[in-house]
Amino acid sequence: MSSAALPTLLAFFKALAHESRLKIVGLLASRELSGQELAALLALKEPTVSHHLAMLRELGLVRQRLDGNTHWWSLDLEALVALNRRLATRDDVAALAGGIEPDAWDRRVLENFLTPDGQLKEIPASRKKRWIVLRFLTLKFEADRRYPEAELNEILKRHHWDCATLRREMIGYRMMARDHGIYWRLPETGWQSA
Amino acid sequence: MSSAALPTLLAFFKALAHESRLKIVGLLASRELSGQELAALLALKEPTVSHHLAMLRELGLVRQRLDGNTHWWSLDLEALVALNRRLATRDDVAALAGGIEPDAWDRRVLENFLTPDGQLKEIPASRKKRWIVLRFLTLKFEADRRYPEAELNEILKRHHWDCATLRREMIGYRMMARDHGIYWRLPETGWQSA
DNA sequence: TATCTATTTTGATAAATATCGAATAAGGTT
DNA sequence: AACCTTATTCGATATTTATCAAAATAGATA
Known part of the structure; x- marks a missing residue:
């Protein structure tokens, strides 16, 4: 080319x-x-x-x-x-x-919903934007590690008080999976797309 | 198309x-x-x-x-x-x-060198324009007719006094041919192009 | 219902581009 | 050499187009 x-x-x-x-x-x-x-x-x-x-x-x-x-x-x-x-x-x-930054959109959404120190101002109402924020949060967890619910909550609470809703949404989008109170990150290829 | x-x-x-x-x-x-x-x-x-x-x-x-x-x-x-x-x-x-008048240029040249009643103001100095004026004059003669020099001159003089120059140029561009004082128009396909 | 979100329309301003007269350049003619 | 013809460059103006704030629209959410 x-x-x-x-x-x-x-x-x-x-x-x-x-x-x-x-x-x-x-x-x-x-x-x-x-x-x-x-x-x-x-x-x-x-x-x-x-x-x-x-x-x-x-x-x-x-x-x-x-x-x-x-x-x-x-x-x-x-x-x-x-x-x-x-x-x-x-x-x-x-x-x-070719010359275009492909993640300008994601960055803009995160800038709008997060304070400079990573506090989530609110959970986005629109699916498109909620997905981006949840992706950001999910990537806070290591790929091959298992987290007890208490630890998961503790990490999520660093960003937003409503860790229950965040947890539920992450499961809903298939970003995280749960079994008997243990959570782990799923591969990004399987995440529900919208 | x-x-x-x-x-x-x-x-x-x-x-x-x-x-x-x-x-x-x-x-x-x-x-x-x-x-x-x-x-x-x-x-x-x-x-x-x-x-x-x-x-x-x-x-x-x-x-x-x-x-x-x-x-x-x-x-x-x-x-x-x-x-x-x-x-x-x-x-x-x-x-x-497609939509363009193809003879706008010819018309403009003729308008510049001819008076409204067809008098040639002067013989153009540049070959390109002289060619257009000579073409115009040549087409005053019928295609399959032979003209004695006197008749040719008479027709040319309706447009310009210097019929000798016009005659010579028309021959030079192969628009007209001559033999023993008789002139006739040549097919346009053979005219010398510039 | 009222409100929020993504988009489109409108209207006003800013930026880019087209047009042409005047000046300049360069080859031709006399 | 002086002059004419063709084309280009320059500069000023007019036209077109892009941009965005504000208002209007329409679907989603609460």
Whole structure:
């Protein structure tokens, strides 16, 4: 995969996201044209056309051939098609989100419901957010250890007084399991998703 | 060919010609997300995200699934790929120029060098424009008729005094041919191109 | 019912972009 | 050399678009 998909494709879409530039590309697909001709065909002034052509040339979509003092412009169809093909598969598209922190949402939720020292201000009412907070609490317990209820309560109470509700919810989401008053953490893959 | 290629493709490129919208599409390529999650991931406020999503939905690039009061958004990859494929061949690209008057340039040149009643103000200095004026004059002659020099001159003089130069140029560009003082028009396909 | 949550719409402002006149550059013509 | 033609760059203005606060909507919860 070519690195940094987003900047290139953003420039590509911006370049073609204008009626005049799309028309220029369309006209040049049939024949070479000079700036003056383009200006006449598009009903624009030459500086404007020059500006658009510079933008297209920046991306390599058009080429400029100098002949005397007329500049003949032509389309680089291969370059256009190549750029176009960079958005052909789902993976191509997903690559556009490459630079994004994937847990910004989780962090925001935790920041909203926890005080800086880890106190849970309240148990979130919405399932989506409750799930995130419970995940955070569950990860306070070691994976391969068994906790008697008293110890579990003690740890939960560091974050919120209502350890009974927290306990019940953690079981409900299948984050924790219980047997005869002993609790342990379940693997994250089995957690109920919402 | 689907009719009116330009408006659809223009909307398509405009839709993706924005960093946030490209990122949204990229994020949704991997998983369904809610407006809040998108806002957090993009570091934008929800109204802004809502605005971008509405734009993408307009084009059918994303879908909205309502579950309670959270709206889950997902990518319609097929729609995206289909739009993308509309610019795959040279003919596709040329179709973008479909609505354009192809002779705007010629008309402009003729308007500049001819008075309203057809008098040639002067013979254009630049080859490109001279060619257009000579084409206009050549088409005053019938295709399958032979003209003695006197008649040719008489017709040319209706437009400009210097019929000798015009005659010479028309021969030079292979628009007209001559033999023993008789002139006739040549087929346009053979005219020298510049 | 009243209230809370996620979202959308509206309206006002800020940012980005298009357009073109005027000035500049550079090749051609006389 | 002086001048014309084509194209580009610069700078100022107009248009378009993005952003978000505040208000409106609608489902969920208590």
